[in-house]
Amino acid sequence: MRKTKVFSGSSHPELAALIIDKLGVGAAPATVKRFPNRETSIEIGTSVRDQDVFIIQSGSATINDHIMELMIMINACKTSSASRVTAVIPYFPYGKQSKQKKTRGAITAKLIANMLATAGVDHIITMDLHSSVIQGFFDRPVDNLLAEPSIAKYIKEHIPDYTDGVIVAKNAGGAKRVTSLADRLKIGFAMIQKEHQISSNESSEKSTVVGDVKGKVCFIVDDIIDGPGSFLKAANVLAEHEAKRIYIIATHGILSNDSLDIIEQSPAVHKIIVTNTYPLTQEKKEKSTKLEIIDISGVLVEAIRRTHNGESISYLFDNAM
Template identity: 60%
Template sequence: MRKTKIFAGSSHPELASLIADRLGIPLAPASFRKFPNQEMTVEIGTSVRDEDVFIIQSGSAAVNDNLMELLLMVNACKMASAGRITAVLPYFPYSKQSKKKKVRSAIAAKLVAQMIGVAGVDHVITMDLHGSQMQGFFSKPVDNLLAEPTIARYIMERIPEYSSGVVVSKNVGGAKRVTSLADRLRMDFALVHRERLGGSDPDEEDSKLTLVGDVSGRVCFIVDDVIDDVHGVCEAAIHLVSCRATRVHLVGTHGILSDNALHLVEACDAISEIIVTNTYPISEEKRKMTRKLRVIDVSGVLAEAIRRTHNGESISYLFYTA
C-alpha cells in the first residue's frame, strides 16, 4: 500500500496538529512565503512520489491567501508525482456563495471547486457544505462529512434537559438541517419566520418575527451550519425568550463570527451559550470577547475519514456516529 504524507497549510495549524496526532503521523514539512510583490510561493520539503497525500487547509479570515496556498500545494505535489492528492477542507471557502443571488453575480463556490480540480486534486474531504448542490460542483469525488453526530453527542452529554427541548431554525432555508438534528435527538422543532412589512428588506427594523411551534417552558437550540453575522440570531433568541423559552443555545458547525460577533453574543442576555466546532480557526482575541463560547473538537471525525480513505474503507459509518 502507498505511504501516507499529511501536509498542513497555514490556515488552521491547531486543527491540523490535532488530526495528525490522532493518526500518529507527523505533519510533512512544507514552507510558505511571499515575495515583495505579494506573490506566494510554496515548497514541499519531502518526496511524495507515488504516495497518498492529504493536504489540510480550511477557510479562514485570510481566505484568499489560504486558497492560493492550497492551490500551490496541490500543484506542487502533482508536479512531484504524488500518487493521489486529497484536499481536506474542514470549512470550504466561499461556500456561502453557492448560488446566484443577483442577476449578474458569480457562483464563487463552483469556481473554487473547479480551481481545486484544475490544480490537481483527486479527492475532496469537507464538512457540512452550505448547500447540498455543491457536491455537483466538483469533477472529483467529494466526501461531505457531517458535524451533526458530534454536536448531538455534546448536547446529550452536557445539557441534561435537552430531551424536552426544541431545535429551532431561524429561517425557512435551514429547516432541513434543523429537522435532521431534531430527529436524531428525538426532539421537537420550531421555526422563526421573518415577515416583511410593506415589502421592506428583511434585515430592516420594519419586519416582524413569528414563531411556528411551541417553546414555552423549554430549552431551545437555534441551529445553523455557518454562524457569522449574529444580528439575526440574537433577534431570534430574544423572540424565543419573549415566547417563554427557558434558555437559548446557539449551535453551528462553522464559527466564522466576523468582526465583533462574539461581543454581541456576550451582550445578548437571551443567548446562554454558543456552540461551534473547530473547523474554522477562532483567534484567542475573539475567544476573549465572551464567556459563552464552547468549541467542539471534530479532529477525530476528520482523522478517521483520512484513515478510511487511505485504507479504501467506507466512510458512511461517520455519518451516524462520532
Template identity: 60%
Template sequence: VEIGESVRGEDVYIIQSGCGEINDNLMELLIMINACKIASSSRVTAVIPCFPYARQDKKDKSRAPISAKLVANMLSVAGADHIITMDLHASQIQGFFDIPVDNLYAEPAVLQWIKENILEWRNCIIVSPDAGGAKRVTSIADRLNVEFALIHKERKKANEVDRMVLVGDVKDRVAILVDDMADTCGTICHAADK
C-alpha cells in the same frame, strides 16, 4: 509555498481550514496541491472543513458569479484528486466537481454534544434561525425525539431582514439554535432574542 520533503508516489492530504483570510488561504491551498502534483505525488486529497465561497452556490441575481463552482474548478485544475469537506451550505456544491467529494456531517457530533452537555435536553426544542436550515433541524429533532421550531425572516430587499417571526412554541423550554454557518453570528444572535 515549498514542500519540505519528497512526496513522490505518496498519498498526500492537505488540510486548509477555509477560515480567516479566505483568498490567501485558498490560493495557498491551490499552490500546495499543484506543488504536490508536479512533485509526482500519486494522489492529493484536500481537506477543507469550511468550503470557500459556499454561500455563492447559485445565481441569485443577474451578473452574479457562482463562486463555489469556480472554487471547485480551480481545485480540480490545481490537481486535487479528492475533496473532504463538512456540512456544505448547499448539497448541489458536490455536483460542481468532476472528482470525488466527501461531504461529512456534524450532526452525530452535535447530537452527542447536546446529550452530554445540556441537562434538560429531553425538554429542549431545536430551532433553525432560518427556513433554509429546517431540514437539518428536523433531522436533529427527530433523532432526539423532541420538537423543532424555526425563525422566518421577512425581507424587504436582499440581505436586509425587516423582521423575524418565530414559528413554534419555545416557552419554558431550552431552545437549541442550530445553524450551518456562523460568520458574524448576527442571525443566530437575532434568533436568540426571539
C-alpha cells in the same frame, strides 16, 4: 499509515496539529514563503512520489491567501508525482456563493471547484457544505462529512435537560437541518416565521414562533454563524415567548469582527456552541464566556484513515468520533 504524507497549510494549524497527532504519522515538511509583493511560494520538503497525500487547509479570515496556498501546495505535490492528492477543507471557502444571485454575478463556489481541479486535486474531504449543489461542481469525489453526530453527542453530554428542549430554525431555509438534529435527539422542533403586516399604508415585519417553546431549552441551529444579527433576532423572539434557556449552535463559527462581543452582551443567549472547523484567534476565545467549541478532528481523522484504506465513510454520517 504506510506510503502516506500529511501536510498542513497555514490557515488552521491548531486543527491540523490535532489531526496529525491523532493519525500518528507526523507532519510532512513544507515551507511557505510570502514575498514582499504578497506572492506565495511553497517548497515540499520530502519526496511524495507514489504517495497518498493529504493537505489540511480550511477557510479562514485571510481566505484568498490561503486558497492560493492550497492550490500551490496541491500542484506542487502533483508535479512531484504524488499518486493521489486529497484536500481536507473543513470549512469550504465561498460556499455561500453557490448560485447566481444577480444577473451579472459569479457562481464563485464553482470557480473554486474548477481551480482545485486545475491544480490537480483528486479528492475533497469537507464538512457541512452550505449547499449540497457544490458537490456537483466537481468531477471527482467529494466527501461532505456531517457535524451533526458530534453536535448531538455534545448536547447529550453537556446539557442534562436537553430532553425538555426544542431545535429551532431561524428561517424556513434551515428546516431540514433542524428536523434532522431533532430526530436524532428525539426532541421537538420549531421555526421562526416572518409575517408582513400592512396597516395605514405602512408595511412592517413581525416574527412569530411556529411550535411550542415556552419553558423549554431552545437550540437555534444553522451551518454558519458569521454576523450574529439573524441569530440574535431569533433569540429575542424566543425570549419573548418565554423560552427557558437559549443556545446558538453552528458548525462553522466564523464570528467576524465583534460578533462574539455582541453575543456576550445579549441577555437572551446563554451559550454559543461551534465546532473547530474554522480558526478563531486565542484573543477571541478568551474574551467570550459564552463560547463553547466542539472538537471535530476525530471525524476528519477517521475520514482520512478510511479514505487511505479504501473503506466506506458512511459510518461517519451517523456516529461521532
